[in-house]
Amino acid sequence: MAFNRSIRILIDRYLEESPNLLQAMRELLMSTYTQTLAEPEATEFQRVAHSLKSTSATFGAKHLVQLCQELEVQKSTGSITVLTELLSRVKTEYEKVKTALLQKRQQLNPTATNIISL
Numbered sequence: 416m417a418f419n420r421s422i423r424i425l426i427d428r429y430l431e432e433s434p435n436l437l438q439a440m441r442e443l444l445m446s447t448y449t450q451t452l453a454e455p456e457a458t459e460f461q462r463v464a465h466s467l468k469s470t471s472a473t474f475g476a477k478h479l480v481q482l483c484q485e486l487e488v489q490k491s492t493g494s495i496t497v498l499t500e501l502l503s504r505v506k507t508e509y510e511k512v513k514t515a516l517l518q519k520r521q522q523l524n525p526t527a528t529n530i531i532s533l
Contacts, residue, residue: 419523426520429470430513436467437509440486440502450494457491460498464490467505476512479505 443452443460452460468483482505489498 423520423523425473426516429474430516433467433470433509433513436463437502437506439463440467440505444495444499444502447495451492452490452495452498461487461490467509471509471512474512474516476508479508479512482508 440460440463443456443463447453447456451457464483464486468480468487471479471483482501486498486501486505489501493501
């Protein structure tokens with residue numbers, strides 16, 4: 416039971432923090448007026464992409480990890496258009512991971528719905 420609770424807490428934190436990371440990357444891309452990210456935005460973008468990559472790896476989200484890795488690599492050499500397209504793919508993959516994690520969380524606590532519906 417304690418193990419399941421710990422996993423649920425990890426899932427909850429991931430699902431709370433990940434949208435903020437995605438939003439931060441989006442805002443960094445929207446704040447630039449050049450064709451590529453310049454410093455310090457490029458470094459911040461890489462840091463945020465790395466954070467999402469690391470936390471996603473914790474849950475075995477391999478495809479999301481690969482996409483985040485690509486964002487890290489492209490951060491200063493890729494055009495804003497390339498980064499925006501990659502970020503769109505990251506968001507799509509994140510939604511798949513989110514759905515899987517919500518299902519897993521429910522499996523770890525199947526009585527939660529019953530309690531709420533009482």
